[in-house]
Amino acid sequence: MKPTLVTGATGFLGWHVARALLERGDSVRALARDPAKLRELSGIQPIQGDLRDSASLARAVEGCGVVFHVAADYRLWTREPQEMYRSNVEGTRAMLEAARRAGVERFVYTSTVGCIGMPPAGIGDEEMPARLEEMQGPYKRSKFLAEQVAMEFAHDGFPVVIVNPTAPVGDHDFKPTPTGKIVVDFVRGAIPAYVDTGLNVVDVRDVACAHLAACERGTPGERYILGSENMTLKQILETLAGILERKAPRVQIPYAVAYAAGVASTAWANITGKEPRAPLDAVRMSRKKMWVRHDKAARDLGYSPGPAADALRRAVVWFRENGYC
Numbered sequence: 001m002k003p004t005l006v007t008g009a010t011g012f013l014g015w016h017v018a019r020a021l022l023e024r025g026d027s028v029r030a031l032a033r034d035p036a037k038l039r040e041l042s043g044i045q046p047i048q049g050d051l052r053d054s055a056s057l058a059r060a061v062e063g064c065g066v067v068f069h070v071a072a073d074y075r076l077w078t079r080e081p082q083e084m085y086r087s088n089v090e091g092t093r094a095m096l097e098a099a100r101r102a103g104v105e106r107f108v109y110t111s112t113v114g115c116i117g118m119p120p121a122g123i124g125d126e127e128m129p130a131r132l133e134e135m136q137g138p139y140k141r142s143k144f145l146a147e148q149v150a151m152e153f154a155h156d157g158f159p160v161v162i163v164n165p166t167a168p169v170g171d172h173d174f175k176p177t178p179t180g181k182i183v184v185d186f187v188r189g190a191i192p193a194y195v196d197t198g199l200n201v202v203d204v205r206d207v208a209c210a211h212l213a214a215c216e217r218g219t220p221g222e223r224y225i226l227g228s229e230n231m232t233l234k235q236i237l238e239t240l241a242g243i244l245e246r247k248a249p250r251v252q253i254p255y256a257v258a259y260a261a262g263v264a265s266t267a268w269a270n271i272t273g274k275e276p277r278a279p280l281d282a283v284r285m286s287r288k289k290m291w292v293r294h295d296k297a298a299r300d301l302g303y304s305p306g307p308a309a310d311a312l313r314r315a316v317v318w319f320r321e322n323g324y325c
Contacts, residue, residue: 002105003027003045005064007095008071010037012173012180013110013165016208017068018044024212031060031071040172051091057098066215067099070110072146074139076178077269077279081138088142089149096153096160106159108215109150113166113200113225113290114140123230124292126164126223137281147223154221161218165207166200166227166292169311171318173204178282182233183315186240187325193251194233195258198289201236202228203311206303213301228305230291236312243313258283 004021008014009030018041021028028044035046049056051071061067073087092109099107114135117128135141147162154160173180179199185191210226218224231239234248241248262276262283269276297303319325 001027002063002065003029004066004068005029005031005047005061006068006070007031007051008069008110009041009044010034010174011071011074012175012177013168013204013207014068014070015039015041015172015174016170016204017070017211020205020208020212021068029060029064031056039174051087051094054094054098057094058102061095061098061102061104064099064102064104066106066108067095067104068108068110068211068215069095070211072110072143074177076137076139076282076285077266077276078138079270079273084138085142085145088139089145092146093149096150096158100153100158106161106215107153108211108218109147109160109162110211111147111150111162111164111223112140112143113164113227113292115144115147116164116223116225116292118288118290124225124290126225126296136284139281140285151221159220161214161220162223163207163211163214163218164223164225166202166225166290168202168204168207169308169315170204171314173315173318176319176324180315180319182236183240183312184319184324186237187244187316187319191237191249193249193253194237195253195255195283195286196232196234197286198230198232198291199236200227200230200290200292201308201311202226203306203308203314205311206305210297210301210303213303214297217301219300222300224297224301224303225292225294226297226303226305227292227294229308230289231308232289233286239309239312240316243309243316255287258286
């Protein structure tokens with residue numbers, strides 16, 4: 001059996017993809033800048049390297065049959081946006097080039113729901129067009145451009161399947177991600193109010209298993225949304241309140257107030273270098289509800305995600321047990 005390479009296994013979703021492969025009995029390699037961060041992945045083969053180091057990518061992918069490129073610089077604020085483009089766009093191109101040269105038989109690229117077009121007051125799907133000008137902030141713009149790179153390779157005949165996860169939640173959210181931070185902040189009692197926005201929330205384990213299904217059953221050059229439940233932020237907080245047996249916040253912050261807070265918070269972060277409490281790009285994103293349907297993945301991949309509440313409950317338990325709250 002040829003080994004499978006996973007990038008991003010030190011992070012949230014990549015860890016779960018690697019874990020699902022190991023549990024299936026696959027031989028798994030993990031590309032990591034710091035292999036010491038490959039926690040609780042017994043049996044994985046670490047390969048030290050960086051997406052910006054083509055020689056390390058060649059070593060990592062040598063002899064592999066499949067690559068899951070999950071790694072991404074996922075931040076809603078950075079003082080050096082060009083670093084995000086180097087990792088997310090040029091790093092993706094370098095990984096694809098290394099995989100093609102090595103004769104990889106299948107490549108699964110992890111994009112984001114942010115690259116899906118959103119109709120006004122509607123539900124998005126894989127057919128909705130999106131434009132670079134619609135992408136808010138360097139993270140979404142860099143992921144949009146990276147997805148275009150993956151599409152280019154697919155159109156040239158390289159077997160690239162693209163998956164677009166929504167907002168995964170669950171255990172082992174090490175950093176945590178922006179969605180995981182909502183859970184952590186709520187458990188800490190640090191969310192006294194909310195804005196009128198919406199996310200599609202999904203169990204990270206379901207998303208990881210769908211990566212494996214996309215590899216086996218997905219069509220190269222196609223995109224597959226991996227989501228579960230469309231929820232307002234108010235509904236997410238009410239679900240967390242039910243899990244914790246406490247009251248949910250009742251005050252809704254007007255967008256103009258949230259925007260002003262984002263401007264001030266981000267300006268201060270640009271001076272101090274410390275992550276802003278309310279990144280301006282996150283506030284801008286909140287103006288649009290990121291609601292989608294996953295019918296295509298259900299039909300083509302056999303994708304059947306579980307309830308978002310179960311994933312939120314598991315996230316609460318994991319964050320508490322690991323000292324985040």
